[in-house]
Amino acid sequence: xxxxxxxxxxxxxxxxxxxxxxxxATGKDRxxxxxxxxxxxxxxxxxxxxxxxxxxxxxxxxxVHPDSRExxxxxxxxxxxxxxxxxxxxxxxxxxxxxLVVPExxxxxxxxxxxxxxxxxxxxxxxxSDYVLSLMVASQAPEGKMLRYLAGGAVDGVVVVxxxxxNHSLRQISELMPxxxxxxxxxxxxxxxxxxxxNVDGAAKAxxxxxxxxxxxxxxxxxxxxMHSSLDRVEGWRxxxxxxxxxxxxxxxxxxSMLGGAxxxxxxxxxxxxxxxxxxxxxxxxxxAMPVVLERGLRIPEDIxxxxxxxxxxxxxxxxxxxxxxxxxxxxxxxxxxxxxxxxSGDTDRPRTTIMPTTLIVRExx
Amino acid sequence: xxxxxxxxxxxxxxxxxxxxxxxxATGKDRxxxxxxxxxxxxxxxxxxxxxxxxxxxxxxxxxVHPDSRExxxxxxxxxxxxxxxxxxxxxxxxxxxxxLVVPExxxxxxxxxxxxxxxxxxxxxxxxSDYVLSLMVASQAPEGKMLRYLAGGAVDGVVVVxxxxxNHSLRQISELMPxxxxxxxxxxxxxxxxxxxxNVDGAAKAxxxxxxxxxxxxxxxxxxxxMHSSLDRVEGWRxxxxxxxxxxxxxxxxxxSMLGGAxxxxxxxxxxxxxxxxxxxxxxxxxxAMPVVLERGLRIPEDIxxxxxxxxxxxxxxxxxxxxxxxxxxxxxxxxxxxxxxxxSGDTDRPRTTIMPTTLIVRExx
DNA sequence: TTGTACGCGTTATCAT
DNA sequence: ATGATAACGCGTACAA
Numbered sequence: 001x002x003x004x005x006x007x008x009x010x011x012x013x014x015x016x017x018x019x020x021x022x023x024x025a026t027g028k029d030r031x032x033x034x035x036x037x038x039x040x041x042x043x044x045x046x047x048x049x050x051x052x053x054x055x056x057x058x059x060x061x062x063x064v065h066p067d068s069r070e071x072x073x074x075x076x077x078x079x080x081x082x083x084x085x086x087x088x089x090x091x092x093x094x095x096x097x098x099x100l101v102v103p104e105x106x107x108x109x110x111x112x113x114x115x116x117x118x119x120x121x122x123x124x125x126x127x128x129s130d131y132v133l134s135l136m137v138a139s140q141a142p143e144g145k146m147l148r149y150l151a152g153g154a155v156d157g158v159v160v161v162x163x164x165x166x167n168h169s170l171r172q173i174s175e176l177m178p179x180x181x182x183x184x185x186x187x188x189x190x191x192x193x194x195x196x197x198x199n200v201d202g203a204a205k206a207x208x209x210x211x212x213x214x215x216x217x218x219x220x221x222x223x224x225x226x227m228h229s230s231l232d233r234v235e236g237w238r239x240x241x242x243x244x245x246x247x248x249x250x251x252x253x254x255x256x257s258m259l260g261g262a263x264x265x266x267x268x269x270x271x272x273x274x275x276x277x278x279x280x281x282x283x284x285x286x287x288x289a290m291p292v293v294l295e296r297g298l299r300i301p302e303d304i305x306x307x308x309x310x311x312x313x314x315x316x317x318x319x320x321x322x323x324x325x326x327x328x329x330x331x332x333x334x335x336x337x338x339x340x341x342x343x344x345s346g347d348t349d350r351p352r353t354t355i356m357p358t359t360l361i362v363r364e365x366x
Numbered sequence: 367x368x369x370x371x372x373x374x375x376x377x378x379x380x381x382x383x384x385x386x387x388x389x390x391a392t393g394k395d396r397x398x399x400x401x402x403x404x405x406x407x408x409x410x411x412x413x414x415x416x417x418x419x420x421x422x423x424x425x426x427x428x429x430v431h432p433d434s435r436e437x438x439x440x441x442x443x444x445x446x447x448x449x450x451x452x453x454x455x456x457x458x459x460x461x462x463x464x465x466l467v468v469p470e471x472x473x474x475x476x477x478x479x480x481x482x483x484x485x486x487x488x489x490x491x492x493x494x495s496d497y498v499l500s501l502m503v504a505s506q507a508p509e510g511k512m513l514r515y516l517a518g519g520a521v522d523g524v525v526v527v528x529x530x531x532x533n534h535s536l537r538q539i540s541e542l543m544p545x546x547x548x549x550x551x552x553x554x555x556x557x558x559x560x561x562x563x564x565n566v567d568g569a570a571k572a573x574x575x576x577x578x579x580x581x582x583x584x585x586x587x588x589x590x591x592x593m594h595s596s597l598d599r600v601e602g603w604r605x606x607x608x609x610x611x612x613x614x615x616x617x618x619x620x621x622x623s624m625l626g627g628a629x630x631x632x633x634x635x636x637x638x639x640x641x642x643x644x645x646x647x648x649x650x651x652x653x654x655a656m657p658v659v660l661e662r663g664l665r666i667p668e669d670i671x672x673x674x675x676x677x678x679x680x681x682x683x684x685x686x687x688x689x690x691x692x693x694x695x696x697x698x699x700x701x702x703x704x705x706x707x708x709x710x711s712g713d714t715d716r717p718r719t720t721i722m723p724t725t726l727i728v729r730e731x732x
Numbered sequence: 733t734t735g736t737a738c739g740c741g742t743t744a745t746c747a748t
Numbered sequence: 749a750t751g752a753t754a755a756c757g758c759g760t761a762c763a764a
Binding site: 040058059088 | 740741742743
Binding site for chain 2: 756757758759760
């Protein structure tokens with residue numbers, strides 16, 4: 001679509017618009033004002049055609065004479081013309097921007113490679129479109145700034161990766177524009193697309209690996225049981241065990257942290273000495289749990305086999321190469337963006353929910 | 367400034383604008399179209415005043431009769447009116463948005479808590495303004511989409527935290543609008559504000575700590591010497607040593623990674639057995655180096671004292687609580703945003719470069 | 733204090 | 749194929 005030449009360094013002199021320094025503050029305490037950019041009008045004048053024609057070549061309309069087109073192309077290049085976004089949005093009623101809603105605790109969110117990958121996926125998909133991404137932190141006052149911003153027509157759609165945003169504001173947003181959730185399940189009453197990963201299945205695969213290598217006393221170190229993902233992983237673990245006719249070992253909450261993982265492992269060892277396999281619901285927890293096992297003089301995987309989850313950089317912190325479950329986080333992000341873009345371009349029959357598959361990565365710990 | 371009521375759930379019926387479902391795709395394969403939002407015009411009609419008056423109360427002009435103001439407030443609330451951003455930008459020539467330029471390797475970037483904190487700081491400052499943040503990945507084609515976007519008037523200013531963006535495009539951007547760098551030094555030829563942390567001083571403090579506790583054979587494990595920050599930290603280390611009249615030990619590149627840290631520590635131990643103190647230029651490297659020391663049966667800090675850098679979550683991975691240097695990353699982000707906002711509001715005499723101080727966090731490893 | 737009218741830069745609908 | 753011309757929604761001199 002829209003094909004406009006790039007703003008090359010030798011964009012040439014901007015005839016009537018030039019100003020010594022391209023931008024400066026006025027004498028008064030007026031706000032900073034940037035140099036006037038060349039407009040359609042200017043290009044038209046230079047090319048000796050009308051604004052309409054320029055608009056046509058900018059938007060790739062087929063019905064324009066090659067000669068005119070060439071003249072316009074020239075003028076655009078010489079002037080370094082770039083369409084004004086605001087004007088375009090105003091008339092087209094589209095901002096060509098989408099918002100990424102993240103939890104208020106943005107540091108923790110961004111610092112987590114899982115989420116970072118999702119964001120990367122989103123941006124990577126967006127890169128090959130002419131949409132841009134705008135960051136919205138679900139602050140204390142979500143009813144306020146964020147809603148006003150979204151309602152102001154600043155974006156055409158929303159992707160939310162936050163787990164914490166209030167259902168209330170989400171519902172309002174979903175009534176305003178298309179919305180897609182990532183890494184969380186649907187919320188009743190909120191009209192949104194959902195892209196999630198199959199936590200149950202991932203956990204089941206991990207547990208099955210333990211079963212396959214002969215473990216019979218299998219425990220799990222879970223995340224906080226208040227989180228959906230934790231629950232699903234416990235569920236998957238339980239399912240594989242059940243299908244194999246095995247008795248489930250203990251479930252210990254490891255808080256999705258390294259220290260928590262270590263603590264949980266100690267607890268497992270203390271209360272369930274016969275343990276010979278553990279499904280640890282995150283690599284980070286595993287990196288804390290593994291040393292505990294090793295310190296006891298137990299061998300991995302011979303005495304106790306360990307399977308992690310995430311295939312995150314935390315695996316590097318493990319002395320024994322970790323068998324783990326990879327989540328397609330970047331693909332998720334890409335899919336989220338793709339869905340939104342699709343809907344925005346009029347594709348009405350996208351599936352409401354997309355479940356992405358996990359992959360078992362076999363290394364040495366199990 | 368602009369004070370507009372929030373879009374409450376009971377924003378009331380949008381009289382002439384209502385549509386059953388707030389948004390839907392048209393029959394044709396036209397793009398998704400959202401419901402028409404109430405305009406200034408509508409509010410004016412309902413309040414029985416002119417558009418101009420509504421505009422005045424929306425923008426908090428003092429010269430409007432209390433009665434009118436009240437009537438307008440009413441109407442705005444009832445209609446759930448929110449100013450259209452595009453229209454506003456078009457006339458005011460300001461987008462009230464700023465761009466965050468990040469390196470192409472966005473996963474690595476966002477996954478790093480240091481950068482995540484900076485971003486958090488930026489958003490936190492922006493939250494108390496009416497500016498929004500737009501994410502720009504410095505992709506392979508920086509000359510292309512990004513430049514066009516920025517030149518299109520989509521943002522009023524730019525903050526760049528990337529280390530890799532080409533000087534070329536940066537220069538062009540800096541000619542277009544105000545720009546502030548974070549965590550990197552100024553680039554000749556590029557007109558930008560700089561907010562950086564004093565790496566030299568931080569490293570000097572860390573090393574001084576080692577000196578103060580009696581170490582005399584002090585090595586350093588550095589980051590890649592191609593990076594400015596690495597060089598600065600080595601410089602700080604060297605400076606403290608020099609000031610204390612001590613001979614510098616070896617400098618070993620640990621690649622800013624955990625494995626690299628371990629490898630580097632082994633090298634130090636092998637080639638410099640008399641070592642009794644090491645300044646490790648990142649916590650992550652330290653978390654790799656510490657086990658190496660411990661495995662040798664050496665005590666920390668009695669036999670070898672260790673000081674890290676960053677005060678990152680990686681410190682948790684250290685068995686001995688790590689003495690380290692804290693960087694004010696979130697404050698940096700806030701400062702960056704603050705500077706940009708200041709400049710945009712006409713504040714011409716901000717210092718071109720701001721150096722933020724580091725803090726030594728003393729724990730047990732030194 | 734309030735309203736009228738014009739302009740911001742584009743797109744799109746008409747004629748031509 | 750091309751060119752007037754009318755929106756798009758808002759801010760703001762200027763007039764009243």
